[in-house]
Amino acid sequence: MLLGYARVSKADDQDTAAQTRALKAAGCERIFEETASGGRWNRPELHRLLDQVREGDILVVWKLDRLSRSLKDLLVILEKIDLQNANFRSLTEAIDTSGPAGRMMMQMLGSFAEFERSMVRERTNSGLASAREQGRIGGRKSKLTVEQRREVLDMINSGRSAADLARLFQVHRATISRLTSKTRVKEGI
Numbered sequence: 001m002l003l004g005y006a007r008v009s010k011a012d013d014q015d016t017a018a019q020t021r022a023l024k025a026a027g028c029e030r031i032f033e034e035t036a037s038g039g040r041w042n043r044p045e046l047h048r049l050l051d052q053v054r055e056g057d058i059l060v061v062w063k064l065d066r067l068s069r070s071l072k073d074l075l076v077i078l079e080k081i082d083l084q085n086a087n088f089r090s091l092t093e094a095i096d097t098s099g100p101a102g103r104m105m106m107q108m109l110g111s112f113a114e115f116e117r118s119m120v121r122e123r124t125n126s127g128l129a130s131a132r133e134q135g136r137i138g139g140r141k142s143k144l145t146v147e148q149r150r151e152v153l154d155m156i157n158s159g160r161s162a163a164d165l166a167r168l169f170q171v172h173r174a175t176i177s178r179l180t181s182k183t184r185v186k187e188g189i
Contacts, residue, residue, distance in 0.1 A: 001057050004028030005049055007066045009037055019062040022091055028060050041073060050077065055085040063092040071113045078106055143171045149179055156180055 004023030006016035016033045023031050030052075034045035046067075053059060059081055061067045067090075068074040078097070081088050087098040088106075096102040128138065144152065152165050162180070166173040 001030070001054075002026065002028040002060050003049060003053060003057055004031035004060045005034070005046060005067060006031060006062065007034045007036060007043070007046075010035055019066065022062045023060055026060055026089075026091055037069070046077075050080050053081055053084045053086045057084070057086040058089050058098065059086065060089045060091065062090075064090045064095065071109065071116065075110055075113055078109075143175055144169060144179070152176060152179055153183055 004020070004026070006019035006023060008014040008016055008019075014035075016035075020031050020033065032045040032049040034043055036043045036045075049059065064074070068077060078088055082097070087096065088102075089096045089098075095105050097106055131138070142149075148169060152169065155165055156162070156176075162173050162176040165176050169176075
C-alpha cells in the first residue's frame with residue numbers, strides 16, 4: 001500500500017494541496033496531512049503514519065524535507081520504516097529505497113550524517129580547548145561571590161549548619177555542601 005505524508009510549516013499562507021495532488025497522482029491510497037515544523041519530533045500525524053506502516057508498504061513524500069528538516073530525525077524515520085520491511089519514496093528527489101540505488105542513497109545520507117556529527121564534535125572540542133586556554137571554564141556562574149564563599153566556610157567552621165547557611169545566603173543546601181566538599185578536597189582532609 002502506498003501511504004502519503006504531506007506537511008507544511010505553521011504559516012497562514014501555506015497548505016498541502018500541491019503535495020496531496022502529487023501524492024494522489026503517484027497512487028497513494030491514504031494521505032496523512034500535517035501543519036507542523038519539520039524540525040520538531042512532536043508531529044502526531046507522522047507518528048500515526050509510522051504506526052500504520054506494514055511490511056511491503058511504501059511511505060511516499062512529495063519532497064524529502066517534508067518528512068524532516070533534521071538529517072538525524074530523517075534517518076531515525078527511515079530506520080523505523082526499514083524495520084517494518086517497508087520502503088520509502090520521495091517524488092521530487094527520485095529516491096526509492098525499494099531498489100538498490102535508493103538503498104545506496106540512504107546509506108550515503110547516513111554516512112553524511114555521521115560525518116556531520118563528527119565535525120560538530122570536533123568543532124565543539126576545539127572551542128572548549130580554546131576557551132580553557134583563555135582561562136574560561138564552562139558551566140554556571142557561582143551563586144556565591146568569593147567573599148560570600150569565605151564567609152560560608154568561616155561560619156561552617158564555627159559550627160553553623162549547612163541548612164542555616166543555605167537559608168541565610170538564599171541558595172540550595174547542596175551549594176553549601178559542594179563548597180565545603182571542594183574545600184576539604186583542596187586541603188586534603
